[in-house]
Structure formats: C-alpha cells, structure tokens
Amino acid sequence: MDDGNLHAHSTMVGPSIAPTLEIVRGNEQGKTIRLKLTTRIGRERDNDVVLTDPRVSRYHTLIELVEGRWAIKDLESANGTFVNGEPISDVYLLEPDDRIVVGDTELAFQPSRVGLGAGQPAQAPRPRKLTPAQAPPDTSPRWGKAWIAGGLVLAVALVGMTLFAFFGFGGKGDQPPAATTDLDEGVEGYVLVYEDDFSDPSSGWDDAFDRYTTKQYGNNKYYIDMSTSNLVAWGLANRKVSDFRLEVDAAQESGPNNNGYGILFRFQDRDNFYRFDISGDGFFLLSKFHNGEWVTLIPWTASSAVNVGQAANRLFVEAIGSQIRVYVNEALLAEVKDDAFTEGNFGFFASTFSEPNLTVSFDDIKLWTPKGEALAIIPTVTPTRSRQATPTVAEVALESEAISSTETPARTESAKAEATATLPASPTVTPTPEPLPGYVSRDLPPARNAAALTGRLVFPVFDATAGTYNIFSANPDGSDRALLVSEASQPALSANGQRIAFRSWKADERGLIERATEGGDTWRFNTFFESARPTFAPDGQTFLFHSREAGEAPAVYRTTGAEYRVLRRDGAPIQGEAPAWAPDGDRFVYKGCLNGSCGVILSNLDGSAPFQLTFDPSDANPAVSPDGELVVFMSHRGENWDVYSVGIDGTGLTRLTTDIANDGLPTWAPDGKTIAFVSDRDGAWAMWVANANGKNQRPLFDLEGSIDGQVEIDVQNAFGWLEERIVWSVDGSDTQ
Numbered sequence: 001m002d003d004g005n006l007h008a009h010s011t012m013v014g015p016s017i018a019p020t021l022e023i024v025r026g027n028e029q030g031k032t033i034r035l036k037l038t039t040r041i042g043r044e045r046d047n048d049v050v051l052t053d054p055r056v057s058r059y060h061t062l063i064e065l066v067e068g069r070w071a072i073k074d075l076e077s078a079n080g081t082f083v084n085g086e087p088i089s090d091v092y093l094l095e096p097d098d099r100i101v102v103g104d105t106e107l108a109f110q111p112s113r114v115g116l117g118a119g120q121p122a123q124a125p126r127p128r129k130l131t132p133a134q135a136p137p138d139t140s141p142r143w144g145k146a147w148i149a150g151g152l153v154l155a156v157a158l159v160g161m162t163l164f165a166f167f168g169f170g171g172k173g174d175q176p177p178a179a180t181t182d183l184d185e186g187v188e189g190y191v192l193v194y195e196d197d198f199s200d201p202s203s204g205w206d207d208a209f210d211r212y213t214t215k216q217y218g219n220n221k222y223y224i225d226m227s228t229s230n231l232v233a234w235g236l237a238n239r240k241v242s243d244f245r246l247e248v249d250a251a252q253e254s255g256p257n258n259n260g261y262g263i264l265f266r267f268q269d270r271d272n273f274y275r276f277d278i279s280g281d282g283f284f285l286l287s288k289f290h291n292g293e294w295v296t297l298i299p300w301t302a303s304s305a306v307n308v309g310q311a312a313n314r315l316f317v318e319a320i321g322s323q324i325r326v327y328v329n330e331a332l333l334a335e336v337k338d339d340a341f342t343e344g345n346f347g348f349f350a351s352t353f354s355e356p357n358l359t360v361s362f363d364d365i366k367l368w369t370p371k372g373e374a375l376a377i378i379p380t381v382t383p384t385r386s387r388q389a390t391p392t393v394a395e396v397a398l399e400s401e402a403i404s405s406t407e408t409p410a411r412t413e414s415a416k417a418e419a420t421a422t423l424p425a426s427p428t429v430t431p432t433p434e435p436l437p438g439y440v441s442r443d444l445p446p447a448r449n450a451a452a453l454t455g456r457l458v459f460p461v462f463d464a465t466a467g468t469y470n471i472f473s474a475n476p477d478g479s480d481r482a483l484l485v486s487e488a489s490q491p492a493l494s495a496n497g498q499r500i501a502f503r504s505w506k507a508d509e510r511g512l513i514e515r516a517t518e519g520g521d522t523w524r525f526n527t528f529f530e531s532a533r534p535t536f537a538p539d540g541q542t543f544l545f546h547s548r549e550a551g552e553a554p555a556v557y558r559t560t561g562a563e564y565r566v567l568r569r570d571g572a573p574i575q576g577e578a579p580a581w582a583p584d585g586d587r588f589v590y591k592g593c594l595n596g597s598c599g600v601i602l603s604n605l606d607g608s609a610p611f612q613l614t615f616d617p618s619d620a621n622p623a624v625s626p627d628g629e630l631v632v633f634m635s636h637r638g639e640n641w642d643v644y645s646v647g648i649d650g651t652g653l654t655r656l657t658t659d660i661a662n663d664g665l666p667t668w669a670p671d672g673k674t675i676a677f678v679s680d681r682d683g684a685w686a687m688w689v690a691n692a693n694g695k696n697q698r699p700l701f702d703l704e705g706s707i708d709g710q711v712e713i714d715v716q717n718a719f720g721w722l723e724e725r726i727v728w729s730v731d732g733s734d735t736q
Contacts (some may be wrong), residue, residue, distance in 0.1 A: 019111040020033060020111075021049070024099075025106035027051065027053055034359070036225055037225075038062070038065075041062070042060040043058050051105050055104050056102050060081065065209075069094075070109070072092050073092070082101040096109070096111055191368060196364075198362070198364075212227055213439075215233065227356055228352065229697055229698065239346070239376065239377055243319060243373055245369075246317050248362055248364065250262065250362050251311065252280045252311075254357070259352055260444075260445070264345075264346065264349055266346070280310075283303070285300045286324070288341070298326075298333075305331035315327070316330075323335065324338060433661045455728060457476060457676060458728075460491065463709075468712065469709065470485065474701060478702070491725060492535045493517065499540065512531050528549040531557070532719075533545055543559045544579040544581065556575075556588075558605070569610065574607055575593065586605060589603075589613070598615075614650075621664065623668055625692070645694075657697065662681075663681070670729075676688065685707050685708075687702075706721075
C-alpha cells in the first residue's frame with residue numbers, strides 16, 4: 001500500500017459502513033459529523049469538516065476507507081494529529097471510541113454498528129499502523145478484498161431474489177398475501193406488499209462507492225451522498241409494480257439547499273421514468289424523462305408543506321392508471337394525468353445542481369397495491385467498476401496550497417530575453433476514465449432559476465475513419481448542430497462573428513484560411529504545413545498564429561495586409577505557441593519561455609515588456625477574459641490536464657477543475673462570466689461549462705467523437721487536441 005495515496009477511486013459493493021465523528025472539545029463541541037468515503041478536516045472552507053480552531057492547519061488531516069477499514073493520515077499539519085494521545089506519522093487504522101486531537105479540538109470516532117448482532121464475537125486485535133513494509137507484495141487493486149466480500153454479499157442477495165421469485169418471499173417486509181394489511185381505514189382495497197426500515201443492510205438496496213457518489217446503509221437509514229455538482233444518483237428496489245401508493249421519509253442531512261431529492265417511479269430504464277422532487281429551499285417538481293428528453297409535468301413550485309433545510313419530509317406518490325398524485329407531509333401538492341409509463345421499478349434519488357456535496361437519507365419506505373396487484377422481483381445487481389488510482393482531495397488541496405505559496409516569485413521591471421531552446425514537449429494525454437456507473441447520470445431536469453446560455457459554440461471533432469478533423473457549431477444545449485468546415489480544425493471567429501479562420505487539412509488546400517462563416521470564397525493567407533492556431537485581432541484586420549516553418553521550435557507570427565512576418569524581441573524571433581489577443585489589441589499571451597523558465601507569457605506586440613504569468617512548462621492554450629483581467633489556460637501540473645486561471649498581473653493562480661479526467665481548451669463567453677471547456681470525465685469527450693471561478697461545472701453536450709486525433713495526411717505536424725481550439729460566439733460576437 002502507498003500510504004501517500006490512501007485510496008483508489010472505484011465503485012464498490014460490499015459491507016455497510018457509516019461512521020461518525022463527534023466533536024467533544026473545541027469551538028464546535030457537540031457537533032456530530034457522518035463521515036464520507038473521504039473526509040478532509042481543516043480550517044479552510046473547502047474542507048469536509050471545517051474547524052475554527054486557530055491551531056488547526058488549513059488542511060490538517062484526512063480520514064478515508066482503506067481495504068474495508070477507516071484510516072487517518074496527518075496532512076503535514078503544523079501541530080500534528082494525535083490518536084489517543086499519541087502522534088501519528090503514518091496511515092493509522094481507527095477503532096471504535098478512538099479520540100482524535102487536532103489543534104485544541106478533540107473528536108470521538110465511532111463506526112456504524114449496523115449489522116452487528118448482539119452475539120457476534122469480538123474480532124481479534126489487528127495492526128493499527130500501516131507502513132510500506134507491511135503492504136502486500138502483489139500489485140492488485142487495494143479494493144480487491146472488498147470486491148470479493150461484495151461479491152459474496154451479492155451472491156447471497158441473488159439467492160434471496162431467486163427464492164422470492166419462486167416462493168413469493170423476499171427481503172424484510174415482503175409477506176405472503178395472507179399477511180398483508182389494509183393501507184388505512186379510509187382507503188379500502190389496498191394491501192401493504194413491501195416495506196423496509198433499513199435496519200438490515202442485506203435487505204436488497206446496494207452499497208456502492210464511486211468517485212462522485214456513495215450509497216450505503218447506516219444508522220437504520222439509507223444514504224445517498226453526492227460530492228460533485230450537476231449529478232444525480234439513485235437506488236432502486238428492483239421490483240416492478242403497476243398501480244401503487246408509496247411513501248418514504250426523506251431528509252437532507254447536509255449540503256446546499258439548491259438541490260433535488262425524492263422518488264423515482266415507473267422506472268423503465270435510465271432514459272424513461274417519472275421523478276418527484278422536493279428541494280431544500282421549499283419547492284417541488286414533477287417531471288418525466290421520456291426517451292432521453294425531459295418533460296415537465298408540474299414546474300418547480302414553492303410549497304409551505306415542504307420542510308426546508310435539514311428537516312425530514314414524508315413523501316407520498318399515488319399512481320393509479322394514468323392518474324398521478326404527489327404529497328408531502330400529508331398535503332396534496334399536485335395531480336396530473338399521464339400515460340407514458342404504466343408500470344416499472346421504484347426507488348429514490350439525490351441530485352445536485354450548481355453546488356456539490358449533498359447528503360440525503362431515506363427511511364421507512366412502504367408500498368401498497370390494490371388487492372390482487374402483483375409485485376414482481378427484478379433480478380438485477382449493481383455492477384462493480386474499477387478505477388485508476390488518483391490523488392485524493394487532500395493532495396489536490398496541498399498542491400493548490402503549494403501553488404499559491406511558490407508561484408509568485410519576485411519580478412524585475414523588464415524581463416530578460418526569452419530562451420532560444422525548443423519549448424518542452426507536452427505531456428502524454430492520460431487514459432480516458434470509464435463511463436459513469438449505471439445508477440448515476442448527468443441528465444437532469446432544469447434547475448430552478450438556472451441562467452440560460454445563449455449563442456453558438458464552434459469546435460473541432462476528429463473523424464477516426466477519415467483520419468482528419470471537421471469543424472462544427474451548435475447551441476449550448478447541443479441543438480442545431482451544423483458542419484461548418486470539413487477537413488479543418490483550430491477555428492477562430494472575427495469579433496462580429498461573420499468571418500472564420502481555420503487550419504485546413506485538405507491535401508490540395510493546406511495552410512491557414514479565412515472566409516465568411518457561412519461559406520463562400522476563401523483566402524489562404526499562409527501556405528505552410530507547419531503553421532497553426534490562427535486568431536483574429538479584436539479589430540478583425542490582422543491575425544496572430546504560430547508556425548514551425550523556420551525550424552522545429554515554434555515562433556509567433558503576425559499578418560500585415562497580405563503579408564506576414566515573425567514577431568521579434570531584441571532582434572530574435574519570439575518563440576512560442578497558441579498566441580491569443582488581449583482585448584486592447586496591443587498585447588497578446590502565449591505559451592513560451594523567458595530566460596529558460598517556461599509558462600504563459602504576456603507581451604506587447606512589438607515584443608517589449610514581456611511578463612511571465614505562470615511557471616510550468618505544460619501551461620498551454622491561454623485565453624484572455626473580455627475585460628482583460630483574467631487568463632484561463634490548461635495545464636498538466638498534476639496527474640492529468642486541468643483548467644486554471646491567473647490574473648493578468650500574474651497573481652491569483654487558481655485551479656478551476658480538479659477531476660481525475662482531462663479538462664482543457666478553455667474559452668470565454670463574451671460576457672466574461674462563463675467559460676466553456678472540453679472534458680472526457682464521463683468516459684466520452686463533451687463540451688462543459690463553468691462559472692468563471694470554476695463553480696457550477698456541468699456538461700452541455702457530447703462532441704459525438706474525440707477532440708484528440710492525429711491527422712493522417714501530416715503526422716509530423718499533427719499534435720492532437722493540445723493544439724486545438726474551441727470558440728464561443730453569442731449573437732454574432734466572439735471573444736477570440
């Protein structure tokens with residue numbers, strides 16, 4: 001085991017675990033926290049547990065699951081982490097009633113006792129400290145033993161399902177017909193056919209862990225935990241029913257009130273079901289997902305019957321034929337008629353919108369059907385998925401802390417001439433992650449008060465069959481997709497959106513070309529195969545681009561009328577890649593080097609006053625905000641490509657994306673409030689969007705292909721997605 005990286009992101013099905021920490025001494029005394037799969041503790045607000053203790057470090061300690069046991073690791077804090085009075089230096093396994101001290105704050109660790117019978121024998125003492133020497137010699141994934149245990153649990157569950165299907169019996173609450181009871185005295189003809197209070201972790205709802213979500217039994221409830229924004233995860237009873245009345249207790253345990261959680265019913269598959277939401281701020285929604293398209297039956301509506309914040313709500317759905325009624329806390333909210341689905345599975349879900357880190361619990365689910373109505377078992381299980389080992393959130397935080405403390409060296413009034421050495425090669429693209437698990441989706445109904453995105457996105461897509469790129473445009477929701485230019489990539493638009501420039505890969509028309517966006521005559525203003533990344537000046541009269549025509553090292557060029565020339569500094573060509581204009585039209589940013597140090601450089605057009613903004617050789621593809629204050633770029637500083645921003649003065653370096661997948665090619669919306677970028681984080685390349693500060697990250701649409709490819713006609717000058725560009729145009733205006 002590598003004690004510097006406590007876990008690998010994976011989907012796990014296995015024993016139930018829901019430990020808690022109780023703060024028994026300190027400013028937050030009396031508070032109880034239910035641990036997540038990974039819980040970071042410290043003073044910074046982005047920790048999972050935020051402490052106001054001044055002796056606690058910004059990122060102090062980390063608790064997470066290691067091979068089925070909970071472990072703690074100090075994050076190189078100033079004052080150390082103590083367990084039962086002893087300082088810890090390695091990964092340390094926790095036991096019930098352990099006392100953890102960080103700064104002047106003391107916390108009591110208590111794992112869940114769900115599933116532990118009174119007569120269960122005590123386990124033999126196990127080692128508390130894990131060191132590299134104690135790690136097993138093989139290199140199998142560290143979840144291996146848990147997978148085996150999970151497989152045994154699933155095998156037992158499948159046997160139970162088979163017995164239910166054959167004899168009519170199942171998990172807790174599945175009684176023979178003779179044992180069922182009336183719904184209540186006021187409703188005749190209904191019998192209770194299913195119930196679960198989640199006191200038995202083998203009752204059929206799966207425990208599952210993946211890199212974004214956790215589903216697990218604990219404290220006689222069932223929890224769904226979401227660690228990222230704009231995502232939904234669900235659990236299903238795996239039972240098919242037609243007409244029914246269903247109720248369940250649901251409570252927002254923690255997280256933002258801008259959310260949705262509730263009941264899924266008549267669930268056919270992940271593209272066809274009804275969804276009944278309530279939100280933490282007192283609204284409800286009734287919708288259906290029909291053939292992959294959202295249809296609103298009752299829009300988001302405020303209701304005083306919904307208990308807000310971290311309060312329990314009793315949810316109730318009645319579906320009889322095409323008549324659907326939804327209730328909360330015994331109050332009828334709405335009723336509609338819809339016959340899209342007449343039967344299906346049922347369960348519940350939790351959904352984040354613009355804000356991450358939501359935990360919802362469910363308890364005491366009951367379902368009644370008309371007498372004689374069948375309840376059929378659906379023998380399905382959640383598949384186990386493995387994922388590559390990745391940095392923990394704590395390691396991401398430590399990296400960000402290191403960036404903020406080391407990335408602002410003293411600067412001189414005039415920068416020295418840039419190095420003449422070739423720019424370092426870009427790192428190899430990391431492997432594409434697996435798709436989301438089957439119980440997780442990015443398909444969400446519209447959030448309340450979500451700002452509508454307008455305009456057009458222009459982007460290249462690689463055609464693997466033809467071995468070349470094509471340029472497309474689409475609305476932000478992916479609609480009205482159109483092919484703009486075939487056998488071309490690296491698009492740029494003029495300020496009025498009427499002209500497009502691009503790199504042509506056609507055998508008989510190689511080079512950099514400009515034309516009207518809708519088509520027509522073309523102007524090939526550069527014929528060299530080695531030239532790339534053209535970009536319009538703000539006034540639309542000139543271009544910047546880079547070219548390797550003078551040798552292997554790329555240099556920055558500018559057109560003047562029908563001519564072009566290399567930009568120079570102190571008599572030497574300015575070596576660099578991916579130039580992008582500043583809004584004032586007098587300066588530009590590019591990937592380059594100064595005095596042997598490489599990163600993103602800001603320069604005047606005449607080469608004077610060069611200013612290094614960032615200091616990592618992988619920093620690439622910069623773009624300046626419309627107000628000229630911020631620069632976004634992509635970088636491989638960590639284990640994968642991410643999007644960063646930095647002030648035009650070189651301050652405020654910020655990592656905007658932290659996913660384990662590849663994020664890159666950021667571009668600004670014309671209003672400067674939003675950025676778009678491409679990502680393969682859900683297993684396929686897609687267009688994503690985020691606020692300028694990195695919050696509210698969400699997918700817009702699939703690219704329907706890869707943005708990374710090697711053009712067959714010119715392998716030597718094809719550098720894949722690292723030399724591509726996407727452009728955002730709104731109402732005919734563009735920022736590039």
